[in-house]
Amino acid sequence: MDLELTPAQRAFRAEVRAFIAERLPQEIRERLRAGHPPRKQDTVQWQRILNERGWAAPHWPRRYGGAELGQMERLILLDELYRAPAPLPQVFNLTMLGPVLMKFGTPQQCDHFLPRLANLDLWFCQGFSEPGSGSDLASLRTAARREGDEYVVNGQKIWTTTAHVADWVFALVRTDTGARKQEGISFLLIDLRTPGITIRPITSIDGEHHLNEVFFDEVRVPVANLVGEENRGWDCAKFLLANERTGIANVGLCRERLDHAREVAARTRQGDARLLDDARLRSEMAQLDAEIRALELTNWRFLLTPSAQQALPAFASVLKLKGVELQQEINALLARIAGPAGLERRGADDTVHGPLTPRYFYSRAASIYGGTSEVQKDILAKAIVG
Template identity: 85%
Template sequence: MDLTLTTEQRAFRDEVRAFIQARLPDDIRARLRAGHPPRKQDTVTWQRILNERGWAVPHWPRQYGGADLGQVERLILLDEIYRAPAPLPQVFNTNMLGPVLMKFGTPAQCDHFLPRLANLDLWFCQGFSEPGSGSDLASLRTAARREGDHYVVNGQKIWTTTAHLADWVFALVRTDDGARKQEGISFLLIDLKTPGIRIRPIRSIDGDHHLNEVFFDDVRVPVDQLVGQENRGWDCAKFLLANERTGIANVGLCWERLDRAREIAQQTTQAGRPLWDDPKLRAEIAALGAEVRALEITNWRFLLTPAEQARVPAFASVLKLKGTELQQEINALLARLAGPQGLERRDADELAHGPLTPRYFYSRAASIYGGTTEVQNDILAKALVG
């Protein structure tokens, strides 16, 4: 199989690189290069710049403000954003809710929300997981009772990423207690400013605030904020989760972080000599580079092989497992190279290496989100034994 880029694809890659070089603000690039996660305003600023070209939502049709790019061009764009490094477009808006609205939403919902999702005028979060209802998502208990032109929502969500930054949440709620559990669920869009909503932070092991608990106490949601049919929200959820798991190998991110490790090793001295002089360290970085290259080739094979041959869950699980493993190994290497300076917190900009040890801790979650390692191993085992 020919895995080289065509002339047109190389030209597109050059166009993307030139655009990022010219338009990405220097302070955002420097902050991410040092290992800091993007601030909310970093993501908003950069997504709006990308949106000028339709690249905030490159997979969306042009009629909805996208660029209608093919799979290869989308991967090129994603890798170049990672390698810049620049913030990714807000994933809950672009990869999750947007496609769901195009498939299941009303024309009025599409007209109102899609432009605001692409330009990040509204920031959405995802209200799916609940206490005791994570992997078994269909066992959720947050209830929505119909009263006239509103649903009245009561319950709790947990592990809600960026809820403290968000304007709205898309949530799965139970609208029929008597139905089979997948059949009694609905998909609602809820304004987080609605009375009765309380958000409580969950601090993660890196000391930062990514996650939240969200409580709903008699929250009134207009019926026209139902997406799809009542009690058929599981259809929306399955469609959304399929979109969530695309591109999870994160090859571009691995390359950028490995480049950063090489840079730190060359700039940091021990006993008067650069760390880069250690042949064992150079061999370790070279071996990781070979692993990333193998993952990159596998990712391209996944995209370029006909769907009926390669686009199966087992193939995607290989990408998820190996991508997770490499992200964690490279983050561990960065933390080791940075030493005490890698303990920097997000709100302290004076140290050279950024919060590389906290970022290592946060990378441990990659084994969970997007499908746990255990679930991916089960998928692979079933594929191997037939």
């Protein structure tokens, strides 16, 4: 397979790069370049700009507001967003829930929710993980009993990213407690303003509030908010998780962070010399650059070659593992370059140094979310032995 970009693909990259340069607010770019996470208003503002071109949901059909881009064009768009850097379109809305609604939702659900998901008029979060469940998602205990035209939900979710700023949550709930654990699960859309919902913050190791606990106490949800069939929510979950792994290698993110490491090393001095003049540091950066390129080529082969697609999920596990390792190595490199200055707590508007060491700490979580590294290794072992 030819892994070089075609003239049309190179032209598309130039088009995307020019659009970002013209439309991305400089203040947002500078904050992200320094390592700060995007604020909610940053993501909403930028996603609505992208949505004007159908690029908020580039893989969606045009009738739902997408652009129907091919796989390579989607990779190019994602790569340029990472490298700008720009806020990514809200993943729970566009990569996870949107495709689930198109496959399992009713026409009424699609007509109501999909335009709002694309334009970020509604912000969804994901209610899957629960205390004590770990990676065994099917062992969830949050239950929903049906009373007439409503489900009554009781239980708890944890590690719920952005629940504190979200409007809705899509959640897995158990609707048949007597069934086997992969059965008897349903997929519900729940308005977080509904009485009986309590959201409590979890502060992560970087000192930021990304995560939450969400409690449901006799929460009433219309049956019309059920996606797919009752007790068949596991089908929705498996489909969603397959979409979640698309682009999980995060090649563009790795490249952008390495470029930033070069910038920081160029302005950081050790005695009379710049850190970037150190031969060992340049060698380390060159090795990381080569590994990023190898990851990029592997990602292309996986997403663009039919024979590689047949290797899913083993091939996807390779991308997840290597992508995570590179992200963590580059964040560790940035923390070393920053030295003691990187340990200081930086304000949200500091675009000179940024939160380099807190970013390193938080990068450790990449070994867990999206499927733990241990689980990925088990998948690879079974593929090799089997």
